[in-house]
Amino acid sequence: MSDVFFPDAGIALETLEPGKVSRKIRARGGALMMVEVLFETGGIGAEHRHPHEQVTYCLDGEFVFTVDGAEIPVRAGDSLFIPASALHGTLCIAAGRVLDIFTPQREDFLV
Numbered sequence: 001m002s003d004v005f006f007p008d009a010g011i012a013l014e015t016l017e018p019g020k021v022s023r024k025i026r027a028r029g030g031a032l033m034m035v036e037v038l039f040e041t042g043g044i045g046a047e048h049r050h051p052h053e054q055v056t057y058c059l060d061g062e063f064v065f066t067v068d069g070a071e072i073p074v075r076a077g078d079s080l081f082i083p084a085s086a087l088h089g090t091l092c093i094a095a096g097r098v099l100d101i102f103t104p105q106r107e108d109f110l111v
Contacts, residue, residue: 020040
C-alpha cells in the first residue's frame with residue numbers, strides 16, 4: 001500500500017461489535033480520513049462526540065442518525081454533516097454501509 005493508493009485487498013476489516021458493526025479505513029492522508037462502516041440490522045453506533053468534523057454518505061441500507069438530539073432518517077444516497085463536538089450516533093434499521101470522512105484524521109482509529 002502506498003500513501004496515495006489504498007487497494008481493498010490490503011485493507012483490514014476491524015470488528016467493532018461482533019456480528020453487527022465493522023469498519024475499514026479506506027484512505028487517509030493530510031488532514032483527511034475516509035472510513036467505510038458496515039452495519040447489520042440492529043447495529044448501533046453509540047452516541048459520542050469528537051473534535052473532528054465529519055461528513056457521512058450512505059452507500060446502502062437504512063439508518064436513523066441522532067445529531068445533537070435531532071433524529072435524521074438516512075437511506076442510500078443521503079449525506080449528512082456532523083459538526084465538531086456534536087453529540088451523534090446511529091441505529092441501523094436495514095443492513096447497510098456508510099462512508100465517513102473526517103478532518104482532521106481520527107488518530108484514535110489508528111491505535
